[in-house]
Amino acid sequence: MTTLVRAPDTVAGTDRATLERLRVLPARHPGRWIATAVVAVLLAMVASSLVTNTSWDWTTVGKYLTWPSILSGVWGTIRLTLAAAVIGFGLGTILALMRLSRSPLLQSVAWLYIWVFRSVPLILQLLLWYNLAYLYPTLSLGIPFGPGFHDFETQNLIGKFGAAILGLGLSQAAYSAEIVRAGIIGVDQGQHEAAAALGIPRARQQLRIVLPQAMRTIVPTSVNEIIGLLKGTSVVYVLAYGELFYTVGVIYGRNLRVVPLLLVAAVWYLVLTTVLTIAQFYLERHYARGALRTLPPTPLQKARWSLLVGWARLRREPVPASVPAGWASANRTTGHLLRRGSSPQRRDEGGLA
DSSP: OOOOOOOSSHHHHHHHHHHHOOOOOOOOOHHHHHHHHHHHHHHHHHHHHHHHHHGHHHHHHHHHHHHHHHHHHHHHOOOOOOOHHHHHHHHHHHHHHTSSSOOOHHHHHHHHHHHHHSSSSSHHHHHHHHHHHHHEEEEEETTTTSSSEEEEEHHHHOHHHHHHHHHHHHHHHHHHHHHHHHHHSSSHHHHHHHHHTTTHHHHHHHOOOOOHHHHHHHHHHHHHHHHHHHGGGGGGGGGGSSSSHHHHHHHHHOOOHHHHHHHHHHHHHHHHHHHHHHHHHHHHHGGGGGTOOOOOOOHHHHHHHHHHHHHHHHTOOOOOOOTTOOOOOTTTTTTTTTTTTTTOOOOOOOOOO
């Protein structure tokens, strides 16, 4: 049973009108202001150095940023990343399921694969795949331990691009397997038991029930791995494949403008990483819909709300009531409190105590 109680007109001998006229001062944070001042000074020093130091040679950076050879190298990096990510996470998911299998043979093979490919450096794997023709001059397509139908020259079959995606993809699969396995293990055991009680086949349990729930854990780490894979493509320069870092090296080897060309590569890596980071945010937001009552606001919602709050405070007006979902803020000038996931509340005369 709920009882409504009228708010008293006086509190500890002070009438309500006097209380409403009192000015509430925000708490002071001297440490925060000092830290802000220090960081602002450091940022100003960095910005001044970037502008005044002519050795950065921003003219050359701008000239080569969209150079056709550079754009071709960027596309080469994107191709390597996409191909290696598909191979790595596809094979990694299979290896994770093998690790969780009840078959001792499947468990052992998956564990051995992960152990070997995590132990051997990536650059060494790339060189081994590129020189596979030394061990196997020809590769045959046919019946295992039986006659072959067609033979391929290994050197022609596995070129620079093939060796690169094999080295990157198979190495990534070892790390992806552990990420997927950790996500599956993190799903509540009751989900497995409920699916088994319903008589759902084990393979379908994993694909339709367990893996979708595990994605909330898998996605953040997986995108971090893809970002690392994107930057790891620079190791492919040892194969003289035309990705971004190798292309930049060829150009500055000719014109001797080393630092400006390295900055060009850095800018493009920043752009590609930013795109992946944005994709990570929206993927996490998508898979969080089954776990959170209110989704976190998007960056655009945050920016729009910040502008609205700033404009309202400059004009000394109440903060607008339309708050993005999950956003918490406070309007100190009017005393309104914006609680997470709720609309603004105000306790007036005759309200609930």
